[in-house]
Each structure stands twice: as C-alpha cells, then as structure tokens.
Amino acid sequence: MTEAPNPIAIPTELEEKEESFFNTLRHLEYASLDTQKQTYLDYTGGNLYARSQVLKHQTLLLDNILGNPHSTNPTSRKSTELVEATRDKIISFFHAEDYIFVFTQNASAALKIVGESYPFNGTSTLMLLSDNHNSVNGIREYCNRKGGVTNYIPLQYEDLRINDDLLQKAIDETPKGNNLFGYPAQSNVSGIKHNLKWVAYAQSKGFDVLLDAAAFVPTSELDLRKVQPDFVSISFYKIFGYPTGIGGLFIKKSSFAKLTKPWFAGGTVTMVSVVAQNQFLAGGHERFEDGTLNYNNIPAVKIGLEYIESIGMDRITKRVRSLIQYLSSELKKLNHDNGRIIVKTFGTEKPENRGGNIVMNFFDVDGNTFPFEEIEMMANAKQISIRSGCFCNPGIDEINNCITNDEISKYFVSRDNGNYTDMTKYLGKMRGATRVSVGIATNKSDLDNFIALVASLKNKTASKSVALS
Ligand SMILES: Cc1ncc(COP(=O)(O)O)c(C=O)c1O
Numbered sequence: 205m206t207e208a209p210n211p212i213a214i215p216t217e218l219e220e221k222e223e224s225f226f227n228t229l230r231h232l233e234y235a236s237l238d239t240q241k242q243t244y245l246d247y248t249g250g251n252l253y254a255r256s257q258v259l260k261h262q263t264l265l266l267d268n269i270l271g272n273p274h275s276t277n278p279t280s281r282k283s284t285e286l287v288e289a290t291r292d293k294i295i296s297f298f299h300a301e302d303y304i305f306v307f308t309q310n311a312s313a314a315l316k317i318v319g320e321s322y323p324f325n326g327t328s329t330l331m332l333l334s335d336n337h338n339s340v341n342g343i344r345e346y347c348n349r350k351g352g353v354t355n356y357i358p359l360q361y362e363d364l365r366i367n368d369d370l371l372q373k374a375i376d377e378t379p380k381g382n383n384l385f386g387y388p389a390q391s392n393v394s395g396i397k398h399n400l401k402w403v404a405y406a407q408s409k410g411f412d413v414l415l416d417a418a419a420f421v422p423t424s425e426l427d428l429r430k431v432q433p434d435f436v437s438i439s440f441y442k443i444f445g446y447p448t449g450i451g452g453l454f455i456k457k458s459s460f461a462k463l464t465k466p467w468f469a470g471g472t473v474t475m476v477s478v479v480a481q482n483q484f485l486a487g488g489h490e491r492f493e494d495g496t497l498n499y500n501n502i503p504a505v506k507i508g509l510e511y512i513e514s515i516g517m518d519r520i521t522k523r524v525r526s527l528i529q530y531l532s533s534e535l536k537k538l539n540h541d542n543g544r545i546i547v548k549t550f551g552t553e554k555p556e557n558r559g560g561n562i563v564m565n566f567f568d569v570d571g572n573t574f575p576f577e578e579i580e581m582m583a584n585a586k587q588i589s590i591r592s593g594c595f596c597n598p599g600i601d602e603i604n605n606c607i608t609n610d611e612i613s614k615y616f617v618s619r620d621n622g623n624y625t626d627m628t629k630y631l632g633k634m635r636g637a638t639r640v641s642v643g644i645a646t647n648k649s650d651l652d653n654f655i656a657l658v659a660s661l662k663n664k665t666a667s668k669s670v671a672l673s
Contacts, residue, residue: 219526226523227647229515232256234645243588243653247643248392248561251422253445257511261446261504273499274471283499290506291489294452297509298421300428303436303454306492307502311418312339314437314453317492318384318414319343321463327381328352331374331411333366333388333398334599335359339437340386340416341599347384361603363552364394371402375409385411389420393600393639394551395528395561397424400431407434412459418442418451422643423524423560425517434459444508447501453492460488469494520644524560527642527651531562534655538662540569546661550604550637561641563595563604565634566658568666576636578667582660588653592638594624605634 215223230237233254237244244252264286271279273287287307294305308314319342324330330347332340334356344354357374360367375385385406390397397420403413415433417426422443428436439451455463468476468483472491476483485491512520532553538546549564566574576592583590594601602612615622615630628635640654 222519222523222526225519226644230645230647237645237650241587243586243650244645245640245642245650245654246589246591247422247646248395248419248442248639248641249591250441250448251443251445251643252645253508254511257444257446257504257507260507261501264503264507265500270500272496274496286503286506287497287499290502293506293509297513298426298428298454299430300454302432302458303428303456304460304489306453306455306489307497308451308453308492309449309498310451311337311416311437311439311442312451314435314451315339315343315414315416317453318435318437318463319346320466321492322346322384322412323382323462323464324350324352324384325382326351327379329378329381329383330354331378331383331385331406332356333359333371333386334603335364335391335393335396335398335597336386336388336599337392337416337418338596338598340388340414343384343386343414352382356599359600359603364391364396364550364600364603365552365557366398366402372405375402375406375411378409378411380410383411384414386414386416388416388418389426390417390424390559391551391597391600392419392561393563393595393597393637395419395559395563395641396551397557397559403431403433407432412462419561420559423517424521428454432456434462440505440508444512446508447498447504450498450501450505455492463492465491471495471497515644523644524642524646525555525558527646527648528558528560528562529555530648531640531642531651531655534651535564535658538655538659540663542569544569544571547658560643561639563600563637563639565604565637566661566666568661569663570665572666573634574661574666575634576638579638579657583654583657586653586657588657590638590640590654593636595639601635601637604637607631607633607635 233256234252268282269279270283271277273280273284291305324347328347330344330352347354357371387398406413412434414435416437418437418439421438434456436454441448465485472486472494474484474486532549535547540546545567547564547566549562566579568574580592611631615627624635
C-alpha cells in the first residue's frame, strides 16, 4: 500500500532561517506596526521606512550644514557632494553606467519629462499596454496633440499577461517614425511582471522604449546592463519608504539627444540672455533637473539603497513571493457553505511572474459582488491598510470588469464631466477591486489578519451600495 502524501508542508531549514531573519528585521526596524497594532498591506502604494534609515538621515542632517547646491561656497559644496554621491549610488545600484540619472519629484514627474520632450509628430505612434498607470497613459496627450496616434495593446483576459502574438504584430506593423513603446515592468494592479524581452524587441523594430519600473523595483532587481530601455521611471518611496518626494528618470546616454526640453528653468542652462532671448541648455542630468533639487532629502536615498543592499534584493524577491503564495493559497480555501467562492484573484498564478501585489474581488453567498468600499470599510475598522478602486490604472480595470469601448465611449459623450460612481450607475456594471500588497516588513500574522477578514464574509449578503466615509 502506498502512503498518502503528507498534506502539511514542513518548512525547510532555509525557510525557517528566512522567517526568523525577517521577523527580527520587523522587530528592529518596523516595531511601530506591532506597537500600534496596525496591519499594513499597501506596499505598492508606498513602502514603509526602517527606523535605522530615519536615524541615519537625522544624524546626517544634524552633523552637517547643507546649503543650496549650484555654488562654490562650503555648505553648497557639501550638498553637491552628498547629492552626487547619491546619484553615483543610484547608478551603481541599478548598474546604470550607460545612463544619465535625473532626479525628479516622483515617477510621474519622470514620465512627464519623457512625454513633453519626446519628438512626437504627425507620423508617431505611442504604443501602450492596457495595463499602464495613468502617469504613462497621460503621455498620450502629448503624442495625440502633435498629430500622432496612441495604440493600446490589450492584455489576455485569462491571466492579465501580454498577448505575445498581438504585441509582436502591432510592433511589426507600425510604420517607422518617432515611435515610443511604454509599458510597466510590473503591473501596479495585478502584480504581474511583464516580460522585459519586449524592450529589445521593440527597439529592434525602431521603437524607443519607456519602461515604467515604479512598481517593479521595490521587490525585484533591475539590472540596466541586461535590459536597456531608452527611458526608465521610478519613485524611491516605493522601494524603501523614506524620503517621499524623490523619484528619477534614467535616460540612456545614446537616447539623450532624442529628448528636446520644451522650456528652461533655473539650473538647467549654462547661459541665458534676456536681450537676445536665447540660451544654451546644460548637458547631462542638469538639463532636466528644474530649479533647486531636494538636497536635504536626496542623501536619504543613498541611505535607503544601502539599507536594501544590506538585506539583498534577491532575498526580498523570494520573501515577497512566498508571502503572496501563502496568501493566494489560503484565500483559495475560503468558500461559502453553499460551495460558492468568497474571493477571486485576477492574473496568472505562476509565482515567478508575480511581484508583491495581488488584486481581487469578493462575492457574497448569492454570487453577487461585494462593493469594494464595503471591504475597505471593514478593513479600516480592523486597522488593516489595503487599497481599493482602480489604482490609477483604468485599462486593467476595464478588462477585469468587461467594460467595452462602446459602453465607455457613450458615457463620455453623455456628459461634460463625471466620476467612477456616476459611471458605474450609468453602465450598471461594477468597477474597481481590492489590492493587497506585501513587502519587506510583512509577516504571516498580517496576512492571517486579512484572511480572517475575508473569512468573515462567509455566508454573508452584500449591501447594494456603500459610501466610503
Ligand atoms: C507602475 C506605476 N507607475 C507610476 C506610478 C506613479 O508613481 P508616483 O505617484 O510616485 O509618481 C505608480 C504609483 O503607484 C505606479 O505604481
């Protein structure tokens, strides 16, 4: 007689070691989560900062006198030294020796630089995935106003991944010109990591490529020697929580001349004349860094990157993967007594193709959807921070909720302005979902808190509509 397989997965020695490492890290660096009894599951919204990051930055500020850069005085020189050391650190962290790194306010500001400076014209195509953040979608306004076209490539409904045939055909058939392909390395909604092979493929067909890495880099290594988009956008608070207000744009050195800055500002020029109304733009990163940099906070970016290095991105990737696997498998076990599912997660289940976020909808005992607002209110009451709505990524929400072009176009022409609540009423369809995202400080008990919340929906009936307070 063959023995039945043991249904309980026994943690390996390595898994136990990792568990204990991350538990100690949480205790040392993120203790306020436990002292305040908060369950934080919104890491894709913003990462949490470690105690040591803040203390190191505080010491740096208290031990130095920092003046406005762009001058030779000693306090200015000190700021410049710290800013440039941070820039060097960023370049080495991402292996971005072939790139110019521009400090911006956030990823959106980085994306705006590309939008306003890219040489779109009447024959341009801006190719986007229907899984882009609005800060990438917004670039279509620059392209369309210059007479170009924006072409959205839909994702596969079943797994929310790129449809290879469709994308390849669209790239192959686009007439040559100043064409830009923009896509996220990781979806900020589904957590799907899109294949980075499309960077080189699109480039080989004459496209410039903008990789929005804002949701990818917090839990995955981006090595810019191995994959070389023309432009890459990031926000640092998403990687290590502190400071907010600093992001960046990597511009491939060989693509720098392609961007034409549409104006100039303090710090971006080597010379300006008022009488002649002429100016020379600065070369390199200065050209795109408008005005005074956030010089008090930029050194904290170096501290943040060193902190991540001290843990190891590979380790974070694996940790996040195992947390998401645990969450997905536990959620799958939850059913109403009549056998109906309580929760449906969207996107591929292959763990290697996922990052730290996962999106889902909840169903009542009759199979009706719980409004995401109801779930959020329940979570709020239990001090659980999750995020709900459309996450600034309307394309993926339209796929998940089967909203057609025809329906949504009618809504737009029917009104001068509107919002999601009004639209759902008009369409008679559900919009939005619930996103849970995990990170460096997440532990099993955070996930168990959320799983218990979902389990409490068992055999319940959804209310018709709920207003968020
Ligand atoms: C994939 C992606 N791109 C861009 C952004 C915009 O980032 P920020 O709000 O920091 O400008 C976000 C923010 O959530 C994101 O997840």
